[in-house]
Amino acid sequence: MTVEAADPAARRESPPSMIERMTLILDAFSGPSARLTLEDVARRTGLPRSTAHRILDQLVRQRWLAHHAFGYGLGRRALGLGGQDGGHGKIREAAAPLLHGLQVTTGLVAHLAVLDGPEVHYLDKLGGRLAASVPSRVGGRAPAHCTALGKAMLAWLEPEQVDALLGPGITRFTDRTIGELGTLHQELHRVRQRRGLAFERGESHPGIACVAAAIRGAEGPVAGISLAGDIRAPLENVAPLVVTAAREASRILFPGSAPGVRSGGRAPPRRSGTAREPTWSPETMNRLLAVDGRGDWM
Numbered sequence: 381m382t383v384e385a386a387d388p389a390a391r392r393e394s395p396p397s398m399i400e401r402m403t404l405i406l407d408a409f410s411g412p413s414a415r416l417t418l419e420d421v422a423r424r425t426g427l428p429r430s431t432a433h434r435i436l437d438q439l440v441r442q443r444w445l446a447h448h449a450f451g452y453g454l455g456r457r458a459l460g461l462g463g464q465d466g467g468h469g470k471i472r473e474a475a476a477p478l479l480h481g482l483q484v485t486t487g488l489v490a491h492l493a494v495l496d497g498p499e500v501h502y503l504d505k506l507g508g509r510l511a512a513s514v515p516s517r518v519g520g521r522a523p524a525h526c527t528a529l530g531k532a533m534l535a536w537l538e539p540e541q542v543d544a545l546l547g548p549g550i551t552r553f554t555d556r557t558i559g560e561l562g563t564l565h566q567e568l569h570r571v572r573q574r575r576g577l578a579f580e581r582g583e584s585h586p587g588i589a590c591v592a593a594a595i596r597g598a599e600g601p602v603a604g605i606s607l608a609g610d611i612r613a614p615l616e617n618v619a620p621l622v623v624t625a626a627r628e629a630s631r632i633l634f635p636g637s638a639p640g641v642r643s644g645g646r647a648p649p650r651r652s653g654t655a656r657e658p659t660w661s662p663e664t665m666n667r668l669l670a671v672d673g674r675g676d677w678m
Contacts, residue, residue: 405436415599418452446497478625483506489607499521505517527580532578535576548561554584576596588611589613590608590609591615
């Protein structure tokens with residue numbers, strides 16, 4: 381007879397199986413909007429912190445959980461089991477008229493996407509006659525590090541979160557793709573200096589250019605809006621429209637909330653007594669785009 385068979389208490393104290401540990405962690409989340417830190421999860425489940433951290437990482441990689449700003453939340457797989465879409469329906473509803481306005485006004489391809497791990501997940505696309513020339517589709521995905529949409533959202537995360545999402549190495553898709561994390565962090569810094577404007581020209585697909593801005597709430601980025609077209613498109617002319625649309629979507633989704641106020645102090649300072657920032661002048665736009673002192677978009 382083994383010690384374990386002779387001692388019922390030893391059996392009770394044996395570590396639970398991996399499936400039981402995963403279930404404990406998933407059950408710790410009270411609903412689709414719940415956000416828990418590593419310490420919260422360890423406390424609620426009774427698991428050692430190191431064990432909880434290891435399982436959380438595995439659940440994030442498999443998309444049962446998502447690593448958001450200021451904590452973990454239920455991921456696409458977990459929300460799908462409950463018939464939820466993670467709030468994507470509300471985001472699409474808020475952004476739909478804004479995307480339509482951008483597409484009609486500019487003639488470019490308008491996108492709405494969310495950040496899903498190291499990728500952007502396209503929720504909507506309006507393109508008119510240019511739609512077929514831009515290789516994206518509703519429900520499709522693209523690497524976040526080489527798309528304007530991805531960079532617009534990654535810019536408002538902590539550097540450690542960016543590293544965790546993207547992993548130790550990032551892939552080059554064209555000769556213009558950023559291939560090192562250090563260089564990407566420099567680019568994300570420039571995005572913040574440009575008040576959230578992200579650009580890419582030929583980084584994801586040769587011949588395609590894009591400008592994007594993030595839709596943000598109090599806890600960070602929730603989605604992104606972009607305009608894409610031929611690499612020769614004058615994106616500097618339409619960039620203010622993209623920022624305005626993203627800001628309006630943020631206002632609709634989070635009324636009365638100051639976007640990004642908890643995102644590591646990275647939000648641009650608000651002007652007292654001003655409800656909305658004025659439309660940018662050409663001179664202001666030029667200063668923003670020249671913030672890195674180069675003639676490139678990166």
